[in-house]
Amino acid sequence: MISKRKMVASAVIASLALAACGGDDDEPAADDSADEPAAEPSDEPADDSGDEPAAEPAGDVPECAVDEVDGDLFLYNWAEYIDPELLTAFETQYGVKVTQDTYDSNEAMQPIISAGNSGYDVIVPSDYMVSILIANGDILPLNKDAIPNYSNLAPDFQSGLPYDPEGAYAAPYQWGTTGLGVDKAVTGEDFPRSWALVFDQATAEQYGAAGSISLLNDPRETLGAALKYLGYSLNSTSEEELNEAKELVANAPIQAFDSDGYDENLATGQTVVAHGYSGNFFVQFAEADDPSQYEYFVPAEGGTRWVDNMAVVHDAPHPCTAHTFINFILDAENGAALTNWNYYASPNAAAEASILPEILEDPAIYPEDISKLEFISDTGDYEINFSDAFIEAKG
Amino acid sequence: MSEASSAQARGLAKWGLNLNVVLVLVFLYAPIVLLTIYSFSGARNPGQWGGFTLDWYRALGDDTRVQDAIWVSVKVALVSTVVSVVLGTMAALALERFTFRGKKVFDALLYLPIIIPDVTMAVMMLLFFTQAFDLLDDWFGLRIAKGFATIVVSHIAFNIAFVSVVVRARIAGMDATLEQAAADLYATRWRAFVHVTLPQIMPGVLGGALLALTLSLDDVVVTQFVAGPGSTTLPVYVFSLIRKGVTPLINAVSVVMLAASLVLVIGSLFAQRANEGRRRREPAA
Amino acid sequence: MSAESLDPLDVVDPAHEHHHLGEQVERRLRKSERRRGLLLALPAFAYMVLFFAVPLVIVLVYSFATRTSSGSVALSGWNLDSYRKLGEPIVRNVVFRSAWLAAITTVACLVIGYPFAYFTATRRPLVRNLLLVSVMIPFWTNFLVRNYAWRLLLSTGGPISSATEAIGLGETDLLFTRTAVVLGLTYSFLPFMILPLYASIERIDWRLVEASRDLYSNGWKSFTKIVFPLSLPGVIAGSILVFVPSLGAYVTPEILGGGRETMLGSYIVTQFLTARNWPVGASVSFVLMAVMLSATIVYFRSGGKNL
Numbered sequence: 012m013i014s015k016r017k018m019v020a021s022a023v024i025a026s027l028a029l030a031a032c033g034g035d036d037d038e039p040a041a042d043d044s045a046d047e048p049a050a051e052p053s054d055e056p057a058d059d060s061g062d063e064p065a066a067e068p069a070g071d072v073p074e075c076a077v078d079e080v081d082g083d084l085f086l087y088n089w090a091e092y093i094d095p096e097l098l099t100a101f102e103t104q105y106g107v108k109v110t111q112d113t114y115d116s117n118e119a120m121q122p123i124i125s126a127g128n129s130g131y132d133v134i135v136p137s138d139y140m141v142s143i144l145i146a147n148g149d150i151l152p153l154n155k156d157a158i159p160n161y162s163n164l165a166p167d168f169q170s171g172l173p174y175d176p177e178g179a180y181a182a183p184y185q186w187g188t189t190g191l192g193v194d195k196a197v198t199g200e201d202f203p204r205s206w207a208l209v210f211d212q213a214t215a216e217q218y219g220a221a222g223s224i225s226l227l228n229d230p231r232e233t234l235g236a237a238l239k240y241l242g243y244s245l246n247s248t249s250e251e252e253l254n255e256a257k258e259l260v261a262n263a264p265i266q267a268f269d270s271d272g273y274d275e276n277l278a279t280g281q282t283v284v285a286h287g288y289s290g291n292f293f294v295q296f297a298e299a300d301d302p303s304q305y306e307y308f309v310p311a312e313g314g315t316r317w318v319d320n321m322a323v324v325h326d327a328p329h330p331c332t333a334h335t336f337i338n339f340i341l342d343a344e345n346g347a348a349l350t351n352w353n354y355y356a357s358p359n360a361a362a363e364a365s366i367l368p369e370i371l372e373d374p375a376i377y378p379e380d381i382s383k384l385e386f387i388s389d390t391g392d393y394e395i396n397f398s399d400a401f402i403e404a405k406g
Numbered sequence: 407m408s409e410a411s412s413a414q415a416r417g418l419a420k421w422g423l424n425l426n427v428v429l430v431l432v433f434l435y436a437p438i439v440l441l442t443i444y445s446f447s448g449a450r451n452p453g454q455w456g457g458f459t460l461d462w463y464r465a466l467g468d469d470t471r472v473q474d475a476i477w478v479s480v481k482v483a484l485v486s487t488v489v490s491v492v493l494g495t496m497a498a499l500a501l502e503r504f505t506f507r508g509k510k511v512f513d514a515l516l517y518l519p520i521i522i523p524d525v526t527m528a529v530m531m532l533l534f535f536t537q538a539f540d541l542l543d544d545w546f547g548l549r550i551a552k553g554f555a556t557i558v559v560s561h562i563a564f565n566i567a568f569v570s571v572v573v574r575a576r577i578a579g580m581d582a583t584l585e586q587a588a589a590d591l592y593a594t595r596w597r598a599f600v601h602v603t604l605p606q607i608m609p610g611v612l613g614g615a616l617l618a619l620t621l622s623l624d625d626v627v628v629t630q631f632v633a634g635p636g637s638t639t640l641p642v643y644v645f646s647l648i649r650k651g652v653t654p655l656i657n658a659v660s661v662v663m664l665a666a667s668l669v670l671v672i673g674s675l676f677a678q679r680a681n682e683g684r685r686r687r688e689p690a691a
Numbered sequence: 692m693s694a695e696s697l698d699p700l701d702v703v704d705p706a707h708e709h710h711h712l713g714e715q716v717e718r719r720l721r722k723s724e725r726r727r728g729l730l731l732a733l734p735a736f737a738y739m740v741l742f743f744a745v746p747l748v749i750v751l752v753y754s755f756a757t758r759t760s761s762g763s764v765a766l767s768g769w770n771l772d773s774y775r776k777l778g779e780p781i782v783r784n785v786v787f788r789s790a791w792l793a794a795i796t797t798v799a800c801l802v803i804g805y806p807f808a809y810f811t812a813t814r815r816p817l818v819r820n821l822l823l824v825s826v827m828i829p830f831w832t833n834f835l836v837r838n839y840a841w842r843l844l845l846s847t848g849g850p851i852s853s854a855t856e857a858i859g860l861g862e863t864d865l866l867f868t869r870t871a872v873v874l875g876l877t878y879s880f881l882p883f884m885i886l887p888l889y890a891s892i893e894r895i896d897w898r899l900v901e902a903s904r905d906l907y908s909n910g911w912k913s914f915t916k917i918v919f920p921l922s923l924p925g926v927i928a929g930s931i932l933v934f935v936p937s938l939g940a941y942v943t944p945e946i947l948g949g950g951r952e953t954m955l956g957s958y959i960v961t962q963f964l965t966a967r968n969w970p971v972g973a974s975v976s977f978v979l980m981a982v983m984l985s986a987t988i989v990y991f992r993s994g995g996k997n998l
Contacts, residue, residue, distance in 0.1 A: 147763050444843075563742045
């Protein structure tokens with residue numbers, strides 16, 4: 012009798028669940044019989060389109076005119092990444108309301124967008140995430156006719172970016188580097204501008220950094236740094252190279268893996284050397300009593316270069332307002348306002364005239380030599396190896 | 407054991423108990439005191455003292471984003487607490503006092519929200535809502551968007567479990583004879599419940615409510631995944647700042663919420679005290 | 692309500708249906724009791740099925756799916772690969788470490804929470820409620836800010852370090868250590884222990900305790916023989932409410948532990964977000980939930996027998 016009750020209950024649950032999953036169960040069943048390759052984008056997690064075949068990487072280009080608005084703007088952005096006054100300016104100029112919500116990582120944003128029905132129009136994903144979003148059909152191709160300001164971008168940013176070679180999906184927003192912030196009150200001036208400062212025990216000890224180092228709590232960034240120190244590409248998919256990098260991270264004289272407070276911990280003296288994103292350090296250093304006590308650099312072996320981009324969500328309720336907003340941000344003056352507000356480098360060539368000279372001339376913000384910098388690219392199935400190796404390295 | 411040493415032991419136990427209370431309160435409030443102090447700090451880092459200032463409180467007064475987020479949080483917390491306390495208490499009574507079809511399944515189901523990792527619940531609610539809304543759209547042409555309602559629904563889903571565990575800890579082993587006597591006395595079960603059972607389980611219900619309120623006010627991951635545009639709660643907003651640095655503005659928010667809840671609590675305690683006094687006088691009158 | 696109707700295993704035997712009147716009345720009574728019980732449970736039951744069980748089944752389905760190379764989920768080619776992954780030593784290490792830290796946290800909460808709950812439960816109502824609310828108020832601040840406050844308290848040159856230095860114990864570098872993680876978790880989950888403890892101690896019949904004092908003439912003995920056993924439901928509920936969320940914690944281990952202690956919570960977050968490997972994230976969650984659920988049920992059953 013008891014088991015019968017249980018069966019009834021589980022049958023109820025199962026039938027309800029079937030009803031709930033029904034929507035996307037039909038389709039994978041079709042996939043199954045057709046025996047399509049797993050990488051086929053129609054297999055995206057919560058494909059909500061139901062009847063139509065899932066978004067092809069080259070989905071429909073929205074038909075929009077320049078400055079056309081088709082409703083209020085819903086922006087999903089990184090926190091503290093845009094001057095609120097710019098949003099107000101957009102509101103008054105186009106007579107729409109802007110609602111901005113913020114996220115803390117690409118990884119938290121992507122599933123929300125991918126599931127569908129997010130309600131957002133524009134998102135600001137980083138480089139590798141753009142390629143993932145494209146592969147999943149999560150973002151729409153841009154209608155360049157509605158974005159005349161696209162030509163304000165420096166030529167390197169209009170095309171040739173590895174994650175979106177034709178610039179079909181993403182409009183670069185800002186870019187920066189990942190490197191090391193150093194408290195020179197401890198290390199002195201003449202430490203090597205090298206990853207050896209964190210990965211080589213002797214060097215770290217010599218400059219008083221051993222045991223006071225924080226590395227980013229991010230598999231790709233931190234293993235990537237180790238790969239760079241070893242002279243490999245940070246996108247290497249060689250098992251041996253990854254193992255070497257893993258051993259290096261595991262044995263480095265590190266205090267913490269920290270993605271959230273590394274700049275503050277450096278400023279309060281908890282750490283001496285911190286691995287992190289350029290702009291965060293600059294904001295932090297500017298707050299210090301003596302900014303010259305600190306230095307940010309990208310080690311000589313090279314490091315990560317990243318670009319954040321604006322993209323239109325696949326089911327954006329207001330795709331034309333989205334295009335108008337992208338066009339608005341790519342405006343020369345507005346692009347300069349972004350950079351003058353948060354100290355990240357601008358991809359907007361036309362904006363340079365209005366960017367504060369001290370930012371434009373700072374080699375830490377606009378590095379002279381970018382030949383040794385690499386973008387993190389999505390390595391597909393190999394991402395799991397990175398993630399596992401990092402957990403092992405952390406111990 | 408002699409009388410004297412027994413009294414001594416009892417005195418020692420009493421002393422230890424008092425000391426423990428003091429230490430627990432110090433432990434609980436040390437970080438709170440610290441975060442309150444730093445809400446008056448002029449430095450942008452929560453960990454550096456930058457001279458006394460009220461700037462963060464002024465900034466809070468101007469920051470409509472944070473104010474909106476606070477309101478969403480408070481509303482979500484109140485609604486989800488009320489609903490989950492009612493449902494959770496009913497569930498606890500049913501499980502402790504009755505036997506019925508599917509009881510074991512229900513019992514197990516009620517533990518799952520406590521056991522499930524945050525992020526797993528977040529992912530599953532995200533998938534559930536988007537797929538359910540698609541179905542509603544396909545079948546009935548209903549267009550529903552994620553937002554306030556989906557946050558409340560998700561919070562209730564985990565809060566019911568926490569409320570019922572606390573209430574059950576109260577009911578378990580509680581003497582049922584009084585309730586039976588009351589049932590005979592009061593004719594209707596409802597009156598018996600209101601006059602006898604409810605007062606008896608009240609501490610459990612109150613504890614469950616406090617827990618539910620706290621969990622709801624603190625939840626980040628589930629809320630982030632089920633929220634819609636413009637329905638960000640305070641914790642989700644604060645969490646998004648984690649990479650760019652959380653400023654003392656958030657300390658100021660915490661202090662304001664602390665002060666508000668203190669006022670509420672002290673007010674209700676006074677009310678309770680007045681009540682107590684009245685009751686004490688009544689038998690004499 | 693008859694005593695046997697409380698027994699969930701109680702089954703009506705249809706063979707004895709037409710016996711004498713008393714049994715029939717009793718049967719009818721029992722039946723109406725069942726209906727009442729079901730009615731009482733129904734709203735919460737229906738809610739949990741619709742808004743918890745159904746979503747859970749969706750994730751269960753995902754745990755048998757495959758990660759595509761772009762990190763989404765292919766709902767085809769069902770397999771058990773994600774469950775096989777659980778056998779790898781990397782997962783085992785994470786599990787043992789998490790269970791150990793969660794156990795220490797639970798014991799710490801019990802040791803400092805029990806006397807507090809006892810004290811609270813034996814005061815008059817006003818003081819009682821005041822103390823109870825005092826336990827909760829700190830948690831109506833933002834959890835991230837609380838964690839930052841702890842980071843500050845524990846940091847090199849912070850208040851605790853300065854204090855220990857002042858009394859001649861030298862600097863304490865607690866931040867980014869295992870101790871810091873346990874401390875932070877204990878802080879976060881202490882109310883989860885105190886509330887159910889309070890709820891169960893408060894209902895103890897103190898006349899029984901007084902009587903036992905005369906019997907044992909020893910406070911400690913009457914505590915261990917009477918008070919503690921009577922509060923056991925609270926101890927069990929509190930332990931579960933502390934142990935299980937500690938296992939799944941990930942913000943505190945990252946902010947206070949410096950991300951060095953990968954706990955189960957962090958591992959699951961990593962699988963769902965960083966590695967975008969939903970099948971593995973789902974399978975780890977399910978195995979965790981299955982283990983914890985069976986442990987909880989067994990724990991409750993055995994605890995229940997002592998009552």
